[in-house]
Amino acid sequence: MIPVPTRSQRVVHWFRNDLRLRDNRALSAAAARAGELVALFVFDDRLLAGDGAGAPRIRFLLASLERLRADLATRGHPLVLRRGDPAREVPAFARAVKADELHWNADYGPYARRRDAAVRSAVSRDGVAVREHKDRVVYSEAELRTQGGDAFRVYSPFRNAWWRRWAEAPERPEGPLRLPKPVPAIQSGSLPTAAELDAEGDSIELPTAGEAAARRRLDAFLDGPVERYADGRDRPDLDATSRLSPYLRLGAISPRVCFERAFAAERERPRMRPGLRKWLDELIWREFYVAVLAAHPHVVTRSFRPEFDALRWEEDEAGFRAWCEGRTGYPFVDAAMRQLAQTGWMHNRARMVVASFLTKDLGIDWRRGERFFQSRLIDGDLASNNGGWQWAASTGTDAQPWFRIFDPVTQGERFDPEGAYVRRFVPELSGSPDRYLQRPWEAPTPPRDYPAPIVDHAERRAWTLRRFEAVRPAPAARGGRATRNREQESRDGATDRRRGRGKNLELF
Ligand SMILES: Cc1cc2nc3c(=O)[nH]c(=O)nc-3n(C[C@H](O)[C@H](O)[C@H](O)COP(=O)(O)OP(=O)(O)OC[C@H]3O[C@@H](n4cnc5c(N)ncnc54)[C@H](O)[C@@H]3O)c2cc1C
CATH class of the missing domain: 1.10.579.10 (DNA Cyclobutane Dipyrimidine Photolyase, subunit A, domain 3)
Incomplete structure (x- = not known):
């Protein structure tokens, strides 16, 4: 049964890889259910210290948080910052603000899943309801399965299934965000400096961070360069790709917005179609690898095969x-x-x-x-x-x-x-x-x-x-279940080809 929203609730949105206000599924849902809302970000010591975060990306993260904080401030909301182990910090914060609900967007790596399970069980003990949302990808691995019900192991049939699902149930960006009142008497924390996070020591000039910059970059790409993407995307000497990857990585822009804008560009200028379609297929590679990670977490340490x-x-x-x-x-x-x-x-x-x-x-x-x-x-x-x-x-x-x-x-x-x-x-x-x-x-x-x-x-x-x-x-x-899965997928692929779908089976 879908719970009936009661707007008197106090709700926490926990930002992670979704550093934007627009078309943010968890944030929109949190805002729709909340009487009072508060936004939280936790600097996870384990991620900062591990292999996962080099100095340039930490500085880009800091710059992205700075923009997010400014965007929230213009709407009268603070961004609360904490540092430490999220499994402790998030439940402690939810308890301190007497939250009724905690919302976040799903993450798919094994560490993130363990972290989220720990947070979920800790806050549940305090009676806080957790709501997890799909946001990072248009379609999750659970929504796209082979005819045999297994996770895809090959890109082309995954892409074909992706497009079939899109034809049946396209996922559009959320409407405008209406934020409720902030939880009273909560201040934005100050952002740590790059030096405090040990993230100095190179002279890399970062792209401008934040949601507005991501949208500008998308618009600029769709306004011209995408036309020669199908031919030019393999040429590192040309500036022929979108360079949106750092923004998609931190969630400064959503994949749904990329798809929607690309279709709008195609309607306006049909000659862009080959470049646009090729580009959208690349975004589906991104979704494919998220699906692989979700279904086969052993890839983090071992060979897939x-x-x-x-x-x-x-x-x-x-x-x-x-x-x-x-x-x-x-x-x-x-x-x-x-x-x-x-x-x-x-x-x-x-x-x-x-x-x-x-x-x-x-x-x-x-x-x-x-x-x-x-x-x-x-x-x-x-x-x-x-x-x-x-x-x-x-x-x-x-x-x-x-x-x-x-x-x-x-x-x-x-x-x-x-x-x-x-x-x-x-x-x-x-x-x-x-x-x-x-x-x-x-x-x-x-x-x-x-x-x-x-x-x-x-x-x-x-x-x-x-x-x-x-x-x-x-x-x-060779044999066993893995081979049977691959065979099932090739059958799916063969059916697609007979139906004229998925002609380009070449990788990259
Ligand atoms: C060895 C190796 C390591 C890579 N590491 C990363 C990584 O850490 N982070 C990352 O975002 N991409 C990675 N890629 C994929 C790809 O190289 C980058 O996404 C792409 O170069 C980003 O540039 P762009 O935004 O201009 O891409 P565009 O060509 O404009 O494509 C648009 C978006 O589609 C997605 N995309 C495009 N190609 C791929 C691909 N092959 N696999 C997955 N997604 C894709 C990206 O999100 C990209 O921003 C890696 C590829 C290889 C071969």
Whole structure:
């Protein structure tokens, strides 16, 4: 039975990865049910101290909270800030303000789920009702299942099921937010400084944070660049993608708003359709990886496909350091790693190539690369980062087949054809002739201040094929439930293809 709202209630909205006021499902529901409302954010010491949060993302979080606090203040509401273990801080706060209800938006990682279960059980003992809402994704993993009722393991059928669901039950953004009165006599706490959170020490210039900036960026992208997205999205030398990932990561904008705005743009300018549809499919990759994480939490520590847990990874500290510092001697890889160091963001094509290089050319465990990305990316996100790394390492759900190994030279020649990306981030090569830019060691006089390749790609490719060959299961050994699931999904996919849906089965 749906509880009848009584507006005399005192309600707490706990902000987490949803730092916005508009189209925020939990906040809207809390506001609709509350007589008095108070907004809370907790700096979780475990997340601040762990691998999960590097300095640039913490500073972006602080800037996003600053904006959120200002947005709330213009509506007469404080943002209460606490620091510590949410399992203690949230129940203590709910008790202190005598809350009747506590609302939050669902989070899907295993740590977040344990944390939320602990908060739920603590506040329930105090008689506070918890209401969890779906917000981070348009459709959750529980809403999208194969015909056999299992979680999807392959992107294309997931995407087709996603679009079918959209056709039946599209999820639109919430209407305007009407906030009730604030809980009296509660002040906004002061935000910690970056230094207090140990988040200084680099010169990365962050994008403007906050909800308004996210919407401006979306509008600017839909106003032009999206037109060439289908062709340009693989070119790191062009500014052809939305760069919305840091905003989506902290929830400064909702996926529903992205879909709604994209459809509005398509209605106004139908010629944008190919770019827009391709872009929306990328947003569905994001939802796919959230679904994978929710259904298969073991991916956080292990390979999605257990057979690849038997792979032996190299302890190559010098190789790892060269990769981190952008000094591998492969210009496209080095440009990408320096883009990450200098901007806190990296282009998707470049992420795929550097992840392949680390795991397949250097044979280093994907988890080390994943952690490094997580500590450097402003958009570092458990689901997408883990999904991207396991894809590149061929250990994941719908991964790059293990025998496909990116050649860092040809990838550079193809996706940075004029060399603008390499020249921008690897100044040692700025004067290099086009012909040798992606393979400077072949130049008659190789640049003196740029390293020679740390490995020979052709040799490493053959070596990696042998490593994978040794652990992949023999065809007769394949079977069991996982295989049956995949077969069921391919049947779903085949049906989709017969019906003319999901023509593009290519990954990325
Ligand atoms: C090894 C690796 C690690 C990655 N780590 C992250 C990460 O930590 N955080 C993150 O947000 N993305 C990650 N990605 C996915 C992708 O690279 C970024 O989402 C994208 O580059 C962000 O740029 P954009 O906002 O301009 O994307 P656009 O091309 O404009 O796409 C729009 C949005 O769709 C989503 N999206 C696009 N591509 C993907 C994808 N392949 N997987 C999941 N979502 C996607 C993002 O939310 C993105 O903002 C990773 C990819 C790889 C290969």
